[in-house]
Amino acid sequence: MAVNDPCFILFNGSIAEHSLPESFTFPFYYQPHTLCIQAAEQLQQDLLDTNPWRHNFGLDPENDRGMVIGKMFGVLIVKNQQDKLGFLAAFSGKLADQNILPPFVPPVFDMLTKDSFFSVENKQINDINQLIIQHETDPQLTRLVDLLADQQLHSENELAQLRSVIIESRKHRKDQREQADLALAQHNMTTEAFTSLSIELSRQSVQQKFKLAELKQHWAIKVDHTQQKVDTRQQQINQLKKQRKQLSNQLQKKLFNQYQFLNVLAESKDLNTIFHDAPNHLSPAGAGECAAPKLLQYAFQHQLTPIAMAEFWWGSSPKSEIKQHKNFYPACHSKCRPILAHMLKGMTVDPDPLLVNTAVNKHIEIVYQDKDLAIINKPAEMLSVAGKNVTDSVQTRMKQLFPQATGPLIVHRLDMSTSGLMVIALTKDANKALQQQFINRTVIKRYIALVDGKPKGQNGTINLPLRVDLNDRPKQLVCYEHGKQAETYWEVYKHKGARTLLHLYPKTGRTHQLRMHCAHHQGxxxxxxxxxxxxxxxxxxxxxxxxxGFNHPTTDAWIEFNTFADFE
Structure with missing residues (x-):
């Protein structure tokens, strides 16, 4: 480690065999450079394996010390002003509840500094939180709310009972009038008696209406009196919440102003500016705290030249995501992409693979064709439908191959990276009929997958609900609250050394379903x-x-098709 820079770490071993990359790492899709792998392994051996901070990464179940928090770490290969090659290291968020832990680079802004504006103003917000909790849990408010509910219930019951009495009385008076009409017509009742009865019946009707209005007013006064007491207390709570929101927004804006990010052109932008075009003009929680922006910020501040970068996960996987111990991962999209777009400006960076047509020299095999449909064998790394940046796809190729076809052609999709059989409808009617079979889940699909390891058992069913990771699209999460049901049946096909070929039968067709169900620890x-x-x-x-396999859209005959994978 260099004496004059506590964060500049020298390599322990020789690095002579490594050639430097011609351009900097594209952080959202990369294969880690060999120098990054060596730096990561050195960091793991020198620090992470020993874990001097006693942070619970979840790697030692026998000595569990509370909440398990795996961490993303990053390494940035840099050259100093003396042309010496070394690396910087960083962790995302906090480590062992601390922001600053040498030799890791410090945060872009340390909000945990004692007596900082964040600590002071955040305490004000926390004090308001406590007041809100006190008001919301006040026994007197609870009694008032219960009293209000009880009064409303009694009011409804008494009014309902009186209305029932009035209805029955109205029926009885109607019967009396009809009998009086008949008696008068048959001369069994005098006109004077008839008039007297009519007046009495009308008096009874008016009296009951008055009684109903009186009861309504009685309960309205009681309920309104209690409601006012509840509203007064609720208004106090709402006012505190409004004050808390204002202070939180002010603090957030002030805090984001402190996060100033540099680039190689010496341009500085804060989080408020960087995320100005984001929804609500607000950056996601934790933006700027990830390892990648920390590393680049330190390099630019200390005149270090960035060469290559990589991030890896250390610890047990989170419950909903898939993060494997020691695996390298790209930077996240929602938090890091806008920041790194600014920080990498002016640097020569590897091309974004999403802008590259990986299917340019790939051929689509036609397995079967008739006047209604075609069955194709899609190669891996080809889009099913045209993308925003790359239009070459199964869809565009089919339009060229079948110019007379009607309808949208595509009935279902495969992930870009997945190869295999796709059904192409050549008419609108065929498309409609085939789509209905997919909706009704009567289409039989079988995938073959090579997994890294051997499953426990020979077969089984996986039920894990999935939803998109809003912070890192297009990745998926297991989510029992908001996820959509996803079911896969699997069985062992054959073993290939330490790996296994599986047959996978998806009952549902969620995005990345098979990939998630295979990789997730609950799968x-x-x-x-x-x-x-x-x-x-x-x-x-x-x-x-x-x-x-499915029913032909025109003949209704069952048809099925089979292909082999190039990795079987």
């Missing part, structure tokens, strides 16, 4: 080989749609 806990989102990137994702 198989075995990522599909080559899964760049939930496992380790390789030459391709080893997932292939091998079989599909």
């Amino acid at each position: 198989l806990g075995l990522p599909i080989v080559g899964d760049d989102l939930y496992g380790v990137q390789q030459n391709r994702l080893h997932l292939h749609a091998a079989f599909i």
Whole structure:
């Protein structure tokens, strides 16, 4: 470690065999450079394995010390002004409830500094929180709310009972009038008696209406009196919440002003400016606290030249996400992408693979074709439908191949990285009929996947509800509250050394369902080989749609098709 810079870490071993990259890492999709791998391994051996901070990464179940918090760490290969090669290290968020822990680079702004404006103003917000809690849990408010509910119930019951009496009385008076009319017509009642009865019946009706109005007013006064007491207390709570919101927004804006991010052009922008075009003009919680912006900020502040960067996960996986111990991962999108777009300005960066057409030299095999449909074998790394940046896709190729076809052609999709069978409808009617079969889940699909390891057992069913990770699209999360039901049946096909070929039968068709169900610890806990989102990137994702069976949209005859994967 350099004496004059506590964060500039020298490599322990030789780095002579490593050639430097020609451009800087594209942080949202990359294969870690060999220097980054060596730096990460050195950091893990020298610090993370020993864990001097006693942070609970969840790696030692026998010595569990409370909440398990795995961490994302980052390494940035840099050159100093003496042309010496070394690296910087950082962690995302806090480590052992601390922001500053040498040799890791410090945060862009340390909000935990004693007596800082954040501590002082945050205490004001916390004090208001306590007041709100006191008001909301005040026994007197609880009694008033209960009294109000009781009064409203009694009011409804008494009014309902009186209305029932009035209805019955009205029926009885109607019967009396009808009998009087008949008696008068048959000369069994005098006109004077008839008039007297009519007046009495009208008096009874008016009296009951008055009694109903009187009862309504009685309860309205009682309920209104109690409601006013409840409203007075609720207004106090609402006023405190309004004050808390104002102070929180002011503090957040003031805090975000302190997060100033540099780039190689010496341009500085704060979080408020960077996220100005975001929804509500607010940055996500924790923006600027990730390892990547911390590393670049320190390099720019200390005239260090960034060479390459990588981030890895250390610890047990979170419950909903998939993060595997020691695996490298790209920077997150919602928090880091706007920040890093500014910080990487002026640097030569590896191209964004999403802007590159990976299917340019790939061929689509036609497995079957008739006047209603075609069955194709999609190659891996080809889009099913045209994307925002890359338009080359199964959809565009099919339009060129079948110019006379009607309807949208695409009936269902495969992930870009997944290869295998797709059904193409050549008419509107065929498309409608086939889509209905997919909706009704009568289509039989079988995938083959090569997973990294051996599952426990020979078969089983996985039920894990999924939703998109709002902070890191397009990744998915397991979410029992907001996730959509996702079900997969699996069975072992054959073993290939330490790996296993599986047959996967998805009952539902959620985004990344098979990848998540294989990789998640509540599923198989075995990522599909080559899964760049939930496992380790390789030459391709080893997932292939091998079989599909359905009723022909015109003849209704059952038809099925089978292909082999290039990794079987």
